[in-house]
Structures are given as structure tokens and as C-alpha cells.
Amino acid sequence: MGYKLFQVSELAEQVRGVTYSKSDASLIEKEGCLPILRANNITDTGLVLDKFVYVPRLKISDKQLLQEGDIVVAASSGSIDVVGKAAPLTEKFTGSFGAFCKVVRPNSKIHPTYLSHFFKTEKYRSIISALAAGANINNLRNEHIDTLKIPLPMKNGKPDLLEQQRIAGILDQADAIRRKRQQALQLTDDFLRATFLDLFGDPVTNPKGWDECKIGDVEDFITSGSRGWAKYYSDSGAFFIRIQNLKNGVLDLQDVAYVNAPNNQEAIRTSVKAGDILLSITADLGRVAVVPDDLGQAHINQHLSILRLNDINSVYAAHYLASAGGGHQFAAFSRRGVKAGLNFTDIRNLTLLRPPLDLQNEYQKIVEFHLKRINSQKHFIAQSDDLFASLQQRAFKGEL
Numbered sequence: 001m002g003y004k005l006f007q008v009s010e011l012a013e014q015v016r017g018v019t020y021s022k023s024d025a026s027l028i029e030k031e032g033c034l035p036i037l038r039a040n041n042i043t044d045t046g047l048v049l050d051k052f053v054y055v056p057r058l059k060i061s062d063k064q065l066l067q068e069g070d071i072v073v074a075a076s077s078g079s080i081d082v083v084g085k086a087a088p089l090t091e092k093f094t095g096s097f098g099a100f101c102k103v104v105r106p107n108s109k110i111h112p113t114y115l116s117h118f119f120k121t122e123k124y125r126s127i128i129s130a131l132a133a134g135a136n137i138n139n140l141r142n143e144h145i146d147t148l149k150i151p152l153p154m155k156n157g158k159p160d161l162l163e164q165q166r167i168a169g170i171l172d173q174a175d176a177i178r179r180k181r182q183q184a185l186q187l188t189d190d191f192l193r194a195t196f197l198d199l200f201g202d203p204v205t206n207p208k209g210w211d212e213c214k215i216g217d218v219e220d221f222i223t224s225g226s227r228g229w230a231k232y233y234s235d236s237g238a239f240f241i242r243i244q245n246l247k248n249g250v251l252d253l254q255d256v257a258y259v260n261a262p263n264n265q266e267a268i269r270t271s272v273k274a275g276d277i278l279l280s281i282t283a284d285l286g287r288v289a290v291v292p293d294d295l296g297q298a299h300i301n302q303h304l305s306i307l308r309l310n311d312i313n314s315v316y317a318a319h320y321l322a323s324a325g326g327g328h329q330f331a332a333f334s335r336r337g338v339k340a341g342l343n344f345t346d347i348r349n350l351t352l353l354r355p356p357l358d359l360q361n362e363y364q365k366i367v368e369f370h371l372k373r374i375n376s377q378k379h380f381i382a383q384s385d386d387l388f389a390s391l392q393q394r395a396f397k398g399e400l
Contacts, residue, residue, distance in 0.1 A: 005149045010109065012071075012115065018098055018099060025053040025055055033056050033057065034055060036097060047089060052095070060096045073085070084125065087116075087119075115150070121392045123396065171392065200320075204328060222347060224302065226302055232260050233259055237258045238261045241299070249315070250371065271298070272306060276307065279307055307347070
């Protein structure tokens with residue numbers, strides 16, 4: 001059995017998304033309207049079939065109706081990281097997709113699942129990233145996808161669909177293991193949220209009647225990062241913490257930058273300490289994380305603030321800010337405008353519920369125990385990701 005390279009244009013057609021005006025769209029399902037997928041529905045684990053907009057059926061051509069096996073691709077975005085993200089439709093769905101997306105619809109020469117796995121490969125992402133970086137594009141044109149080359153197993157001079165299906169099945173199994181481990185991680189996160197509610201009650205309605213305080217009431221030290229650190233970037237050194245490293249009260253260092261920090265007052269001021277709460281103060285307001293004991297030297301960029309508090313547990317306070325209790329406060333600032341941000345007065349006026357300190361400390365112990373489980377799960381997820389990537393590489397080299 002041999003392999004032959006085919007361009008995507010020989011294996012699939014591309015369908016443009018639905019163009020509609022703001023007045024046509026509704027966030028509520030209406031009679032005579034169909035749900036529209038957008039770029040936010042495309043994730044690394046598949047299509048998320050919720051949070052639609054609804055558009056009149058008359059605006060949608062028959063060709064634009066999604067079919068099982070279609071691959072939905074983010075074709076235009078303000079972020080080059082989003083452009084090219086792709087996920088297959090694996091179930092029946094009566095709806096369509098918006099103009100910032102496109103669909104790659106496989107023909108009879110290629111198994112839909114085999115094609116969808118190609119759009120998950122590092123090779124595909126690297127090609128799209130190179131296009132975006134080289135041409136500074138935020139739009140994926142038809143020719144960018146049409147000219148991609150995919151190896152197909154051949155039999156008697158024709159693409160071997162049964163062999164494609166076999167290979168896709170192997171990749172499906174590896175992907176399923178990866179997803180199950182990611183789901184286990186999500187269940188741990190859900191447990192911590194449920195525990196928070198069980199111990200402290202609804203953080204918005206405060207049914208347990210806890211006292212309230214403002215961050216300014218328990219402030220020891222508050223500062224923010226500064227600009228001008230790009231010249232200190234390096235491949236190693238001190239951690240340089242950015243917004244993407246703050247996730248649900250926990251510091252995530254999977255995508256961390258490094259700096260050779262200067263020996264000056266600015267570096268001292270922006271240096272973090274164990275137990276500090278880090279808070280995002282621009283753009284994506286309200287992301288938080290607590291600095292762990294074993295982090296080592298680290299600094300923050302200009303989009304973050306350091307909150308060093310007294311007489312309140314920093315883990316509890318961070319998780320309160322990450323909950324609906326903080327969320328509704330940050331939402332009020334976000335409604336100010338596109339460039340909403342928090343200044344020090346805004347931060348000091350943020351309200352916290354203040355349950356007994358021993359209850360806060362009990363919650364910290366629960367969090368620390370489950371963080372150990374999370375770190376273990378992340379290790380196995382990384383192994384699963386490596387295995388999946390290796391199998392993908394072998395599959396599209398004709399080695400499976």
C-alpha cells in the first residue's frame with residue numbers, strides 16, 4: 001500500500017458563512033430562525049453547540065446548512081491565534097455558521113474523520129501560523145486551505161477509504177483518552193466551586209449573612225506592573241506573569257514568559273511574593289491567581305496588579321474574586337467601555353465577604369489538597385497530548 005499527496009481542493013469544497021446584519025440576529029430562539037455557529041463555538045475539543053445567535057432561515061442558502069462531517073473553520077478574527085481554528089460537526093445539527101467562519105466539506109475521496117484529524121495537526125497549525133505571521137493576515141482565504149496537501153493511503157490507484165477509517169479510529173481512541181483526562185480536570189474545578197458555595201453560600205446574595213469589607217480595609221500593599229519589559233525577555237530567568245497565566249484563582253505557567261530582570265527599584269516593586277493575589281486590571285478584567293510558596297522570582301506585566309492583604313486568607317479572597325461575587329463587580333467596570341480598566345481606587349473599593357478566618361483557612365486546605373490532584377492530572381494530560389501528537393504525525397506520514 002502506498003500514499004499519495006492530494007491538495008484539499010481535490011478532496012473538499014469550501015462554503016462561505018452567512019452574512020447578516022445586527023438587526024437580523026437574535027440571542028433568543030425565534031420561529032423561522034436557525035442557530036448560527038461563530039468562532040467562539042470552535043474549541044480544541046470540538047464544536048460547542050450553545051451560545052448561538054439566531055438568524056432568519058431566509059438569509060441562509062441550502063448549501064450553508066451544516067452537514068454532519070463538515071469542518072467549521074475560523075476564517076477571520078482580530079486575533080491571529082484564532083484564525084484557522086477548526087472542529088468537525090459530529091452530530092446532526094439544523095443550523096449554519098457566520099461570515100467570520102467557513103466550512104470545509106469533504107467529498108467521496110476522503111473519510112470525514114480522517115480529514116478532520118488533519119485540521120488538528122501541528123503541521124496544519126504551523127502552516128496557518130506562518131501565513132498569519134508572514135503576511136500579517138487576519139483572514140484565511142480559500143487558497144490558503146485549498147493548497148494544503150494531505151497524504152492519502154491508496155489501493156488499486158484510488159484513495160483507500162477503509163484504511164483512512166482505520167487510521168481515523170486509532171486517532172479517535174487517543175483523542176478520547178486525552179478528552180477524558182481533561183474532563184477529569186474540569187470535574188476537579190467543579191468540585192472546588194461547589195465546595196466554595198457549600199462553605200460560604202452564594203457570594204452575591206450572601207445568605208449566611210457574613211460581614212463585608214473592602215479590599216482597601218485589608219490592604220497591606222497594592223501595585224501594578226509597568227511597560228518596557230520587552231527588552232528583558234529571555235529564554236530563562238525570572239517568570240514574567242501575564243493575563244493568560246491567571247486562571248480561576250490558580251497560577252498557570254504552561255505559557256509563561258521569562259525575563260532577565262534588571263537590578264532596580266522597578267523590578268523590586270513588581271516582584272511577587274508567596275501569597276500575593278494577582279489581578280488582571282485591563283482588557284479581561286477580574287482574572288485572579290494566588291502566588292504559590294514555591295514559585296521563586298517572578299514579576300508582573302502592566303496588565304496586572306499585586307494585592308497583598310492582611311487579616312484575610314488570600315486563597316479565599318482570590319477565589320471569592322473569581323466567583324460570581326467578584327464577577328458582577330468586574331462586569332460593572334467592563335460596561336464602562338471597550339477600554340475599561342481598574343485603577344487603584346477601583347481596586348480598593350472592591351467588596352469581599354468576610355466569613356470567619358478559620359473557615360477561610362479550612363477552604364485553603366481543601367484547595368491545596370485538590371491542587372495536588374490537579375497537578376497530577378495535568379501531568380497525565382501532557383503525556384496524552386504528546387502521544388496524540390506523535391500518532392497524528394505518524395498518521396500523516398503514512399506510518400500508522
